[in-house]
Amino acid sequence: MKFSPALETLIESLRCLPGVGPKSAQRMALHLLERNRSGASVLANALRDAVDRIGHCQRCRNLTELALCEICSDTRRDQRTLCVVETPGDVLAVEQAGGYRGCYFVLMGHLSPIDGIGPEDIGLDRLQEQVETQGITEVILATNPTAEGEATAYYLTEMLGSRGIRMSRIAHGVPLGGELEYVDGSTLMHAFTGRTPVVRS
């Protein structure tokens, strides 16, 4: 005995959401059908729309429905300074902290040889090309202070360090082992202010 086929399909589909197990998927499905069908319709449309329209910015790789995201196309921002982060959530966290007026490069991940994620999977070939061709003068490495984030920052230092651009790693202040997007704005700005130059070994 199960629920009806369409309801079982809905419950199963809800499990694609992170952190949603069988019991909470069931609770969500019943809640939507019994109490919030209009919400379920709105969610269906939003998912469809997001999947169809949201891609990656041609320049910084952030998620956007535009060819060039709002930050990359904002001429008031310093196009020659790039802050390298792991995720779109990190961009939002830095923006919400305020004060940074350069642009970004969003890796959409970090180097992880054990998972088969190499430099091209996180766009480092495109980053290198941008640095070579677009007059970048400063790169701020704001990957997470985790083992993979540090390894990625180290790799970037090696990759870009000989090109005469200023490179820095955001300061400690972001708790070690923590994730950038969950850090409060003042801690994050402190980390930006206290960033230290990195030198190629």
Add this chain to the structure above:
Amino acid sequence: MKFSPALETLIESLRCLPGVGPKSAQRMALHLLERNRSGASVLANALRDAVDRIGHCQRCRNLTELALCEICSDTRRDQRTLCVVETPGDVLAVEQAGGYRGCYFVLMGHLSPIDGIGPEDIGLDRLQEQVETQGITEVILATNPTAEGEATAYYLTEMLGSRGIRMSRIAHGVPLGGELEYVDGSTLMHAFTGRTPVVRS
């Protein structure tokens, strides 16, 4: 600064799911777009399909895409015994416990005067009509052992108690204050076996 409009819409829409706050909605949206777009498409279709097709069984009010649900249309089941439960999840819990071969009536809630939920909102007029016209001989009251569930069972006892049908309340064994659908199968069957007759006051 926010995410792009389509992404903001998706994050906002995900908050219609119970237990999903702003941070987890953001995490879900980014996860779907970065790592599971096919899952997001499947979920969009499942939601659309569920909203368009799933209604209530004409007889027992359970959620189904059929006019008459699989249980109500199963001629091997005892159509003259009704188990009254609060939610579709409760039907599933009783079915999974095994052993019950009658039919159901699903209130899709419970009496709650403080929330303006009266007898007709939980289908009691239709239940009364069924009992009068369809030869029901036994009604098992399996509402939750909460204040509202007990009040609903009491109301049903008053409403149906003078018609010469057997009425019973499932036994203690379901933990007081607990919810039926989270009880293990053997406890639930024990509660069925030990059900006690209820007498109209």
